[in-house]
Amino acid sequence: MVQNSVKRRTRANPFTFIGGIIGLVTFLVVGLLPSLLYGGYAGVILGGAIFGTPIHESIFAQATVVLGVISGVLAIGGVFVLGGAILATGAYGLFSVIHIVAEEKEKVAVENVAV
Amino acid sequence: MMKRLPLVFLLAVAMPLAALASQHETLDDKRIVAPSIDPESSCKICHEDVLALRQDLNENDAHSEVECIECHLGRRFNPHLPPELSDGDVELTEQFGGYSEHSPEIIAGCTDCHDEVTEEWQESIHGAGPETEEGAARASCLSCHGPLHAMTDDPLDKHHMAERCIACHEFEDGEIESSNPHVAHTFRETIHGKMITLGNEDAAGCFDCHGGHDIHAIDDPLSMVHPDNKAETCRACHEDATDSFTAAISHRPHTIDADFWSWAVALFFSCLTVGTLLMLFVHLGLDLSHAIRNAFTKGGEIEHGPEDVAIAADDEVERFDGHVRAQHAMMIISFVTLALTGWPLKSAEVGVSSDLVRILGGQATLALVHRAAGALLIILSVYHLVYLFKRWRSGKLSTEMIPAPEDLGGISGNVLYFLGLREERPKFGKYTYYEKFDYWAIFWGVPLMVGTGLILWFPEICSRILPGGLITLAFIAHSDEALLAVLAIFLWHFYNQHLRPSVFPMSWVWITGRITGEALYDEHRLTYEKEYGEAPPRKPVHESAWHEHPFWSIGALMVVLLASVIVLVLDVESLSEEMAKLGIREAPERHEVELAVEEPEFVGVYDEGFDSWETCFVCHNEVRYESDEETFPHVVHFEDEELDDDCLTCHESVFHLKFVTDKEECLDCHEPEEIGLPKQEPEA
Secondary structure (H helix, E strand, O other), X not given: OOOOOOEEOOOOXXXXXXXXXXXXXXXXXXXXXXXXXXXXHHHHHHHHHHHOOOOOOOHHHHHHHHHHHHHXXXXXXXXXXXXXXXXXXXXXXXXXXXXXXXXXXXXXXXXXXXX | OHHHHHHHHHHHHHHHHHHHHHHOOXXXXXXXXXXXXXXXXXHHHHOHHHHHHHHOOOOOOHHHHOOHHHHOOOOOOOOOOOHHHOOOOHHHHXXXXXXXXXXXHHHHHHHOOOOOOHHHHHHOHHHHOOOXXXXXXXXXXXXXXXXXXXXXXXXXXXXXXXXXXXXXXXXXXXXXXXXXXXXXXXXXXXXXXXXXXXXXXXXXXXXXXXXXXXXXXXXXXXXXXXXXXXXXXXXXXXXXXXXXXXXXOOOXXXXXXXOHHHHHHHHHHHHHHHHHHHHHHHHHHHHHHHHHHXXXXXXXXXXXXXXXXOOEOOEEEEOOOHHHHHHHHHHHHHHHHHHHHHHHHHOOOOHHHHHHXXXXXXXXXXXXXXXXXXXXXXXXXXXXXXXXXXXXHOOOOOOOOOOOOHHHHHHHHHHHXXXXXXXXXXXXXXXXXXXXXXHHHHHHHHHHHHHHHHXXXXXXXXXXXOXXXXXXXXXXXXXXXXXXXXXXXXXXXXXXXHHOOOOOOOOOHHXXXXXXXXXXXXXXXXXXXXXXXXXXXXXXXXXOOHHHOHHHHHHHHHHHXXXXXXXXXXXXXXXXXXXXXXXXXXXXXXXXXXXXXXXXXXXXXXXXXXXXXXXXXXXXXXXXXXXXXXXXXXXXXXXXXXXXXXXXXXXXXXXXXXXXXXXXXXXXXXXXXXXXXXXXXXXX
């Protein structure tokens, strides 16, 4: 591990967390049903390859489908949450840059007025 | 004069019909086509829904210019045929006016105009093959081209065409002698079938390989897929196709008997995926339960060190250099793009995939983007190998990523820690066992995905070097490994690195390349102790913000799980329908193909307060305007509204069948002598 210099932590802005929550809500609204479908489909594919098609009503085959459904929901849910956090962090970064640029401009303007 | 009126009336009706018959030799002698009929206005009176369907026809469809009566000539294909003339088959009556879709009368309705394909079809297996139970052709025009009235797309739309092929060719094993019962589902599983399902019209459909109107049995030398002709057929799309290449294209199912290697590869990857998922879920569940327990007991928090410790809990030190972060960024872009553009193809049969593909720009566009992302992955692989080589040359290459026996101790120790059977977390070096899992999963997965992807990208070239059967195996391996990779990354990597309660909702390491002293101490203790000694980092200089509290992270995850359970308990299908009603998504009806012509149910205006005069005159207005008291004496009565009877009094039925060919009907109202018949003598 390269431990050259120690710096103060730079993370922890509310945007990241709020973005994650927005991502979660978005997932519950628009992503939950497709993720159930896709997860179930993946489960059927896996169950079909292991237990043969058409899938019989054995407990293991059904468990495989359920495993696929849960995997689909958690995987897609994770994508939405992390995606929301990343987008919000990006927005925060952009906001910060704009804010800094505006402050610089204001500072220059004040100096020009003073001159 | 009165005696001649019926004769004159009959002549008035018959002469135009005779003139029309001379123009159309195929008309039968019982047709009724009134010369004054304007289909656009007349048929519309009762068949608005049919005309509405036809107005939706594609502009390029030649039938949009075809008038109703051009197909519905006379009694041929006449939906007004009464059930008693269709052998009691009411369904057929409603669909085809008493005829099945294979009936010569119906076929003739098409071949009158499309005579250029008639001969081809008649000699094909569909036209000349063994007869069906109905005693007609195996597959006729409507069998393949679908219901004309309901056709709202290009008649050559390959997806619907394939579904219509499948509708006939999907049967149980042995149901049809010497026929392959796996044609339907094996086609859906091929790259061609998936692309067509997603709307790519450039992909090969059934008729591209097997022929259209000139389709023949596979063992017929005339067949396009006969072994002697198969390579030539493939070369229509794949210019460099060889015999080895064509071996990869078949309707063999992936079963142990039919295709052992395909079966084995599919089974291997499925078992690997399920086994990996089970392992991940066990680990994830243990970790999450431990985190929840800690959130309420506070027992797992680090006891922070004294002031003189070299690093504070909140301080950050570098963990990844710029090259690693650049490679990670490239991996994110390529992986997410590959997953997003590849998953719809794998799950083409799921209705949502078609919508997703449409939103993302179409299947052809996705294929292009997918290959671009694959190329980026290849570049990334080269970049990584060069990076490792340069590190090795400069003596900086770390061997800590290589799996070691200590990792087994780390796994068992961590599990015991999660279960509360061990007080302290095991000490890990720079990379924990689950991070090594991430890395080596990708290290094994990328060459596999790139290799199989290249085979699929350049199948003709590969088939010259390698056995053609490898293309099929590459397709299975590429698809199944992708599923494993997607689930592993989105579940395992995302949770361990970003969604754990302590870092939720995102770790910043991949952006800043830095890690906090607290995280270093907690997760990479060996590295921490090597740099800073055994004392834990100093206490943070500020209190944790509300959003950093693990309770909220756990709460969010609980909401996800709870919502999942609720939806699972609910009937998903009904939920989908409810969403469709709300307009959130389309109802899942894309794959339903109705072979039957969607004729509107003939409710019979007669049953709804039928005013036969006005209704019949819509089409037969010549009776009103071209008749006078001489040719049609009743005209004076309906103009004066003095006649209680109507058209049906004589013509009996709205089915257009009752002709006043003799004067029997007249005797219901008139005395024989009134209409020129000899007076009937009363029976003795």
